[in-house]
Amino acid sequence: MSEKIDYRELGLKCGLEIHQQLDSKEKLFCKCPTKIRDTDESNFEFFRYLRPTASEMGETDRAALEQTKVNRKYIYKAYDTTCLVENDEEPPRELNQESLDIALSIAKLLHMIPVEQLHVMRKIVVDGSNTSGFQRTAFLAGGGHLDTSEGPVGVDVLCVEEEAAQKIEDQGDSIIYSLDRLGIPLVEIGTAPDIITPAHARETAANIGMLLRSTGKVKRGLGTIRQDVNISIAEGARVEIKGVQALDLIETIVEREAERQVNLLEIRRSLLERNASVHDEIFDVTDLFKGTESKVIKKALKKGKVLAVLLPGFAGHVGMEVQPGRRLGTEFSDRAKTSGVGGIFHTDELPNYGITEEEVTSLREFVGAKEDDAVVMVADKEKRARGAMESVLTRAQEALEFVPEETRRALPDGNSAYMRPLPGASRMYPETDVPQVEISKEYFEAVEIPELLTERAKRFSKDYGLNEELAEKIAYSQHLPLFEELMDRFSNDKTVTATLIVTTITGLVPELKRDGVDVANITDEHFKETFEIVSSGDVAKEGIEQILRHVAKKPKANIRDSLEELGLTAIDTSEIEAFIAKVVSERQEFVAEKGMGAVGPLMGVVMGEFRGKVDGKVLSELLKQKINEQINT
Structure with missing residues (x-):
């Protein structure tokens, strides 16, 4: 629209x-x-x-x-x-x-x-x-x-x-x-x-x-x-639409409400051209449905009645759509539900719901409905059913006169449903148990204005070298206080960089969650300890994922004590060099053919052995060195 x-x-x-x-x-x-x-x-x-x-x-x-x-x-x-x-x-x-x-x-x-x-x-x-x-x-x-x-x-x-x-x-x-x-x-x-x-x-x-x-x-x-x-x-x-929780839904809510009001005005115009009206009598049609096969009506008849109202000139209009999947009849039903009923039936949608053609014909004849007339009915306890029909009559009369002022409830698809009339001024009165509070000019002037998130994102880009996307992500993240605390500690650290921290918090953690990991168990203290370990060189940054998976399963575990269990303990450099030399030696022909192009494929083999134990940059440099030596021998 x-x-x-x-x-x-x-x-x-x-x-x-x-x-x-x-x-x-x-x-x-x-x-x-x-x-x-x-x-x-x-x-x-x-x-x-x-x-x-x-x-x-x-x-x-x-x-x-x-x-x-x-x-x-x-x-x-x-x-x-x-x-x-x-x-x-x-x-x-x-x-x-x-x-x-x-x-x-x-x-x-x-x-x-x-x-x-x-x-x-x-x-x-x-x-x-x-x-x-x-x-x-x-x-x-x-x-x-x-x-x-x-x-x-x-x-x-x-x-x-x-x-x-x-x-x-x-x-x-x-x-x-x-x-x-x-x-x-x-x-x-x-x-x-x-x-x-x-x-x-x-x-x-x-x-x-x-x-x-x-x-x-x-x-x-x-x-x-x-x-x-x-x-x-x-x-x-x-119209006030309450309870929109998702920002992305607001645009649709506004579109759909404008659409609803446009369609209600069009329905009104059409009804007036027909000289439609509202018959205020409520008919007891219980006897017409004594032998019905409709499950809803059979259940209601055990303790209640079937009541109906006649809406002259409304045929074909009660079923008209006012929002995608919602009709004027839905508006009637919403009003009826304020009396405690589950819903209504109307002749624009019948026969249906176990109600037969013969029962519809009998209903129309009983209330005196002509070809252009609609009939609305409800089955419930008599007090509820009567209240529901009174509400339908009110809403039908409004359909002939105006778009009603209402408080409505936001629905997940962007539509809305009736809740109650708009409140008036009579709902407010003074609270006598709470003393008034003085707000002096000096008090208000002393209140500090915080740095806007938009400005904070720009500062993060400038001070920490974050790209615009990462800077905005962390500035708007609920982990912003944690990030600022970590940067106070690691701002000059060449291993634990701002980019590593942000990609871990805003990238890796959501990935783990999608993978079924209970990331709610990962606390700020877990992040702090993890980055301390990486900063000390005891674990490479590639090991962060294993550590976070571990603490998510065992949030009370001591991370340093768990490193050996995770296979993330530090490895002697000579052991790394020996492994890389062996990999290169076993693939002499491949190295001779590809030259330095062999680095990428062989890096996967090396990382498979040392992932999380040694920084990837260190492994890459050692591998390049060994391949270069092999080429020049």
């Missing part, structure tokens, strides 16, 4: 919300460590039921209301590294100072102006991800900007807030959460809607990510950064 559509002409507006965990020692409102645990380590659990509360103005947030349509039980796994604050059984402590310092350094990088006094707010969230039913957040800075190839993008919002609990398992009527993640400090960065193309969205996200990593104080790895994307087109509506 990106090749066919002029996004400027379409009126695309896009903004990003970046949520990045901070690498502080303690959580935002307690002294617990920011450590992720294995759920098997949980030492107790408890459960809660959550309800939305009204704001100070007496209003209840619409998104919170929809989240409680299904009465779910929320189960929380706690640990010896979590406390009563996470359990919501004790008031929060003062806001963590280290986290605030990190957030202010990010504000400086984004040219933002901090508030003079920081106030913590409560943001209502009743999906179970917070034991309290709200998330604590504080607006820290605004008025910033980010330079991009398409011009400056405004950065309007920088908040410091607590991370939510991690969802472990959705069991339908109950959801299991882990409390280890709850309360980890994070920043939320919100841009202005200045992004004008999908590629521009990706560039902007990449630039913000680079700035964040430049601090050296943000967590790395899956789930530590999440991107929400706000998207609209001129005749559409603002």
Whole structure:
């Protein structure tokens, strides 16, 4: 679609919300460590039921209301590294100072102006991800900007807030959460809607990510950064797509949402030409399916009913595609699922799923459907089924009027699915348990600005002779602190060079991982000891791979004690020379024919004997010397 559509002409507006965990020692409102645990380590659990509360103005947030349509039980796994604050059984402590310092350094990088006094707010969230039913957040800075190839993008919002609990398992009527993640400090960065193309969205996200990593104080790895994307087109509506974890997916997300809104507007135009409408009666069609062979309906009829709604003029449109593989009927189904049903049926896709042609005919006759009319039905417990049909009617009416404002969930293929309505201002109210924090001009000016990763990469090329690719790889790598520590030790070492260190960390280690080696067992200390051994000359650099494979299997093993076991102990030079002389002597005719061209083929034989024990350059020089002697005799 990106090749066919002029996004400027379409009126695309896009903004990003970046949520990045901070690498502080303690959580935002307690002294617990920011450590992720294995759920098997949980030492107790408890459960809660959550309800939305009204704001100070007496209003209840619409998104919170929809989240409680299904009465779910929320189960929380706690640990010896979590406390009563996470359990919501004790008031929060003062806001963590280290986290605030990190957030202010990010504000400086984004040219933002901090508030003079920081106030913590409560943001209502009743999906179970917070034991309290709200998330604590504080607006820290605004008025910033980010330079991009398409011009400056405004950065309007920088908040410091607590991370939510991690969802472990959705069991339908109950959801299991882990409390280890709850309360980890994070920043939320919100841009202005200045992004004008999908590629521009990706560039902007990449630039913000680079700035964040430049601090050296943000967590790395899956789930530590999440991107929400706000998207609209001129005749559409603002939609927030949450949970984009991969940078490479942002461009597709924007493309697909623009495509969805264009297709929804086209469907609306076609429906209005047909004079389509929505019939608000919900029909009980259970008796029509008493003898059905549909497994889904037979299962539902044991405890529930089959309900249906009539959509005059919608025939052929419910099955229309709005995103690749997703149709208007999928949009109806997403809304229905908020009532707890598994999905819906509609006549654009029937007969199917065990439902016969005769049953479809009976259904259409019962509800009074004409040729251009569509029928949507659901089979479940009556309360759920009725709620589902009410949601379908609402969504069908919206299809005739506008593209609805929604919060949607990013899907792995770049599509999105409905989550809830966009929240309103009534979801926020003051947090009275946390004191405000003064941010003086002197305090903000004293915050240091870190060196950008882009500048650091240039410095690595200049100072250590790394090529541009390797310099960028290590500058953006999570092993950057290790590299800088190693270079402090080996900057003048002719054996352990910057190139050797970077190719080992960013090249060899990923290769080992692809080969099934558990590289997670290789620690920074293993790397340091390995390079010390190579620097001392006890092992050639070719032996690094064997050492790393060994420590990955036996992470507690002493590397020096393992060298003999690995066959990497130092070899006397006379032994090497004798072996090479023998190789050359046994291949006199080959050497006579090839001359110095014999070096390459014979080097393989020599390396097979001494790989990892002797530096390849040393072996190459000795081999050249012996071949030259043989040629001249």
